[in-house]
């Protein structure tokens with residue numbers, strides 16, 4: 001029996017949480033006055049949805065092989081991403097063998113260089129790549145971590161991102177990352193509030209539990225430096241994504257400015273081995289945080305991770321559900337992972353891409369046994385109750 005070929009590629013859109021996890025209803029911690037590059041405009045300060053953080057929605061890529069096996073993946077991308085899949089990328093998949101993952105990635109990347117390189121195009125390529133790995137795993141009846149060379153640990157450990165690190169500590173997570181609520185436009189008063197929030201949380205969790213701040217690209221170098229210096233007395237473990245992703249020079253300066261022992265992290269909005277080479281070679285950060293659904297997929301993250309390893313940098317992927325769990329299990333320089341608390345009050349563990357993926361594993365007591373990832377491919381199926389829409393039917 002020869003290697004199956006790819007018969008059909010289909011791109012669907014989905015709304016409501018899931019891979020576009022910022023697409024939440026009112027009252028969710030993830031949309032409660034979080035500092036962003038748009039916070040300088042008061043009308044866009046309270047809710048990130050007002051400026052469009054959830055405008056894209058979820059892209060679902062479905063790939064059907066000649067033997068009837070279907071692989072799929074979800075990522076952030078919605079209708080524009082569906083257009084790119086159906087009108088442009090599908091031609092490189094349909095007729096190819098299911099094992100042609102490297103070649104397909106190169107053709108998708110090279111053919112979109114004139115309008116891609118980062119952002120939505122690399123999100124789209126990532127979604128296709130993840131679906132290809134899911135398909136290959138399902139055909140070979142192996143979980144993706146085994147296709148990647150096998151796990152280096154029997155258990156994953158997680159830090160939790162959300163408004164309640166104190167609750168995350170009680171749930172067994174190894175640390176808590178809080179969103180930053182006030183940006184430079186709110187001046188010294190906002191900076192004081194940021195530090196007060198951190199001080200309060202440090203009081204609740206005691207001296208040893210990891211506390212981190214996620215600044216979501218919202219600061220300038222001077223403000224980030226003052227925040228880091230002020231946060232040092234509260235044992236801030238790392239300051240995340242303080243500056244806009246293209247300000248490699250600012251990150252290199254910030255890394256020199258922060259107090260000794262404090263880590264600088266970034267990368268969730270960076271893409272491809274070339275973007276991460278820039279971060280690493282310019283000494284921008286101690287930990288890179290690629291999102292496997294946004295940086296180029298598993299095929300690219302393997303390359304990014306090897307680069308980071310050569311620079312003694314950790315690779316702690318931005319929370320992306322099973323897609324990062326299978327990767328983290330296989331890399332020595334990924335000793336822990338992120339879990340995004342998607343319950344509105346960050347007070348319980350729910351699947352990160354809820355409600356889209358059936359069989360999506362969650363950490364128990366802040367950990368995940370490798371056995372939770374032993375199903376073929378990424379081990380999840382699309383929730384049939386989710387309303388799929390195929391905007392560019394072929």
Ligand SMILES: C[C@H](O)[C@H](O)[C@@H](O)[C@@H](O)C(=O)O
Pocket residue numbers: 030034161178179180214216268318319338340
């Ligand atoms: C909590 C942050 O503001 C983002 O919403 C979060 O998705 C991302 O930055 C993260 O690191 O989890």
Ligand SMILES: [Mg+2]
Pocket residue numbers: 214216240241268318
């Ligand atoms: Mg972040």
